[in-house]
Amino acid sequence: MMQKEIKEIQIKLQTWYEKNKRELPWRQTTNPYKIWLSEIILQQTRVKQGYQYYLNFLSKFPTIKSLADADEQEVLKQWQGLGYYTRARNLHKTAKIITEKFNGTFPNQYADILSLAGIGEYTAAAISSFAFQLPHAVLDGNVYRFLSRLFADETPIQTSAGKKQFNKYASLLLDKKNPDIHNQAIMEMGALQCTPTSPNCPKCPVNIHCKAFEVGKVELFPVKAKKIKQRKRYFHYLFVLNNGKIFLQKREKKDIWQNLYELPLVESDKPLTWDKLCQKDDFKHYFSDSKNLTAKKPIEINHILSHQKIMARFFIVHSQDEKPKNTIEVSVNRLKNYPISRLIDIFLKDNFNVKES
Numbered sequence: 001m002m003q004k005e006i007k008e009i010q011i012k013l014q015t016w017y018e019k020n021k022r023e024l025p026w027r028q029t030t031n032p033y034k035i036w037l038s039e040i041i042l043q044q045t046r047v048k049q050g051y052q053y054y055l056n057f058l059s060k061f062p063t064i065k066s067l068a069d070a071d072e073q074e075v076l077k078q079w080q081g082l083g084y085y086t087r088a089r090n091l092h093k094t095a096k097i098i099t100e101k102f103n104g105t106f107p108n109q110y111a112d113i114l115s116l117a118g119i120g121e122y123t124a125a126a127i128s129s130f131a132f133q134l135p136h137a138v139l140d141g142n143v144y145r146f147l148s149r150l151f152a153d154e155t156p157i158q159t160s161a162g163k164k165q166f167n168k169y170a171s172l173l174l175d176k177k178n179p180d181i182h183n184q185a186i187m188e189m190g191a192l193q194c195t196p197t198s199p200n201c202p203k204c205p206v207n208i209h210c211k212a213f214e215v216g217k218v219e220l221f222p223v224k225a226k227k228i229k230q231r232k233r234y235f236h237y238l239f240v241l242n243n244g245k246i247f248l249q250k251r252e253k254k255d256i257w258q259n260l261y262e263l264p265l266v267e268s269d270k271p272l273t274w275d276k277l278c279q280k281d282d283f284k285h286y287f288s289d290s291k292n293l294t295a296k297k298p299i300e301i302n303h304i305l306s307h308q309k310i311m312a313r314f315f316i317v318h319s320q321d322e323k324p325k326n327t328i329e330v331s332v333n334r335l336k337n338y339p340i341s342r343l344i345d346i347f348l349k350d351n352f353n354v355k356e357s
């Protein structure tokens, strides 16, 4: 692609953006903390859902220092419902690193930003360009799609070859004098105009440059690598309600929902009936003897995560005043102080009207 054509595309993208952009709070600021937070929230969350979380998080932790000084539990609590909790843990960790290593000031060099926990190449480029006007091109799902069509490139995205190739295109197109507007524009183009299923090609400002449109093969792009197989897991939760108290445990292991609280859990490689469940060693970790316990047919909830499908069975356990061992007792009205996974939240809200605040 010639320099003249690149310039034309840059101008068209930015003109289109100024007319069509969505007004979002993190677009009105060059504060790197706010930009960082918005980018982390939007990594796996839609704008509509993330918007309120962004506002609530900022009102609870208005500065990097306030976030660094907070308890991890408070941070996780604030994140509850957004999923992918590693993001929240990394936000907290990074706030501490900035406080200790960078005197509380967000670093303004790409390499330093990239070195922070939870910040990959895309987020580092976004913060560098939006907050500090540094010439680094962003490459997110929307940009991949747009570029793959613009150049009609069949290299599968999500592969290392694809990453290399599309990084090259993104850098080639970058307007180095206005990296902030350019990056916003190219992402918004993918989000609003060059959409996955029905891109509005006849009205697209860059359609005369678009190779996929020219050959009538827009729907073939982007080419995706084969999907990673989803892992199925079978969770059996024990719900015991005793005088307005329920029993929780903390997930300590390096696994999904680390450091969140949940009901006593027995995991197995297939779904278990109550009788089979009672024979499991993990069950005996909570109840050494099941003869005074009863449970009706479990409530089943299937919960989908990015690479895992959790097939959960919730057993409402009736015991004669026997409490599960190795758990903590929590009054239902104090549950709001404990960060819990979305799955447990759904179960409690749907079945026991236990409301989170």
Ligand code: SF4
Residues within 6 Å of the ligand: 146, 149, 150, 193, 194, 195, 199, 200, 201, 202, 204, 205, 206, 207, 210, 212, 213, 218
């Ligand atoms: Fe995307 Fe269509 Fe525009 Fe090409 S012409 S960039 S496929 S919207």
